[in-house]
Amino acid sequence: MADTTFWDGSDHYLCDKELAQAFHIARTLGMPLLIEGEPGTGKTELPLQYAASQQTEMFVYPAGSKSNVEQFVAKFDHVKYLRDSQIEILNAQRNEKGLDTKLSSGGRDTENLSDYVVMGPATKAFSQPNSVLLIDEIDKAPREFPNDLLYALSHRKFILPESGKVIETTEKDMPTIVITSNREQELPTAFKGRCIYHYIQFPDAEKMRLIVSKHHPKVSNKIVESCLDIFYQLRRIGLERAPTTRELLNWLRYVKTFSTQEALSKINALDGLGTLIKTQADLERVQRQFGNASEQSFGTLN
């Protein structure tokens, strides 16, 4: 990799010190960085912000239950290939019958198998020096998926289907690879062994203040403080799905549309709770525990 200078966030993104160091280690060693952590702690943001601030090209592969290596690496377009070979026959027949016009195969040549290989994000990133490749939420992919990547990760090499072309990159030019996971399923040990591992710790109030100020620089301190206060209270009472950074930022986006005084009363009344609490059971629980406050405030508001 050409660029191995230390990168620790940009104007819009506060990169945790340890994460920045792990990211640096990964880039220096030319290994993928595997980031795990609670949802909404900014795992996906890291490569996005890095690519944006370095102005390099970025390739994203969002993993899902149907992910397979074919989509990730490259696919051979059998349908197009068949169509084109049929067209050749048709053209020959038309020629025989004395028809001049030819059906077009769009510049593709059936002799050249590479014309029919559709490149996936991985091969695109590998043929573009110093790009960024993000494999998002790899834990959602079937178990075979990470296992199938092992060879490519340790040899920096993909073999394209049918055409047999090899896409290879050197350690120097290799893309910065970031893989994120929510730990919905354990990844194979062999896979983890090939990655630099980092677990994002949930930010404490001090760090959260910095994160908030990067996203909502204009919100008054009072609002931020009372939001954080309630936010960490909610996290402490042991909800099924505790609110995360993402939810807090969304909540702030909502309350900041009001004037400071109004916003404060909205916060205390837990207005916009839907942005923070995502399950019915949690909602009931919060209402039981914080119930009195909200009733009072509702009384004065209405």
Place this chain on the structure above:
Amino acid sequence: MFTKLPEAFKKFDLSVDVRALLLLQKAMDRGLVKTIGDLYNVLRTFIIKDPEHIGPYTKAFYSYFLDINIRPNERLNDAILRSQTFEQWKEVNFGRIEEDITPEEWVNRFLDQVHLTHYDIKEVLDGKELWDKDKGDLADEQEQNQEETPNRPLDRMADYSDLSLEELMQRMEEVMKQQQSQHSGGSHWVGTGGISPYGHGGAAKDGIRVGGSGGGKMARKVLGDSNYFPVDLDAVLNDNNIDAALASLKGIVEETAQEILDVKETIEKGLERGGLFIPEIKNETFDKLQVLLVIDNGGYSMHPYIKAVQTLFRKMKTRFAHDLETYYFHNTVYRQVFSDSQRRKVLPIERLLSKDPNYHVFFIGDAAMAPYELDRTSLNTYADIKDHFKKVAWLNPEPIKFWNGTLSTQIIKELLPMYPLTPKGIEEAVLEMNRKK
């Protein structure tokens, strides 16, 4: 070098393979390791593969590199304060200067130094450069500072960026040698000519204050937080036997989203189209395997087997990520199970019985209890479960030869098919379950 590291870390249930050691070598070649704080960080990204490893890793690191051994239920602070490493560090760096500092403050200083990384140093240096540019008349001040600093070791900062790899290796080897003669008071990295940025060996850059760098905070947090040592997650898995046994489960398993060519459909459609064959794709589906794990996690009799059970449990979780549900009970199941390992969240047995009968149900427990505990309610519960779920097995971690020694085990064995909690036992259980399809 570091040949003993895997062995030392194994004691903390952390597996360190050759790959990690080679990577460490590579990281050193590339200048990533310049302080002991760096070493902690770099090694961490290689060794930790799970958030639960952070605590044990930190323990192992302190034990191996700093000779600070944390006793069970001891806090890091106390372990540091009673360690020889700390004494020596204090001696070398602060000498006889009597400073009015509380033990906590000492520990903080120590931790900040141990976890100082070259990133921190760089930050400070960069900051200084900026400052230099701002102030023209700095030269004089700097000299003054230099005169003052020898008495204030904390203000001193070493920059190891010039240190060659060979030198670094040599130092590490020395440290290793010292470590072997532990009882002669051999101290480790901090304090002597090791990697300590404050030791007497380094080319110290004077006049720069560290001012509470971030790294030490993490260690304080990790080792002060009981969440990092949850009792039931200390186990590290390397038992390939269980893997093999679970592979036998795999035969009947897993719904995948693989796409395959539907040959029949392709031919039929192709014929309809008058010979234009376009590949038809269909989703390949397998049977779904749904697993219910009901674990006895209470009582002293289960203690010796906790590790084996955890191993199995973690492996199962890996393999059946989406269709595995786990419940807990204490000694025997009455009309309820618990959905959390602390056994606080109750799930009535009716709810369990309303689940899809195709679930494979595994009970894991030693089935050993006082005879009166296994009363009619409990027996009925087992009967109901057996009626509802066709595929039920009881996995017992106790060796078979002891089964007949316990009355309750004998009774349960009559009710539910019981197998030993060994790879072979699991395999037998699964084969038997498959037969009931």
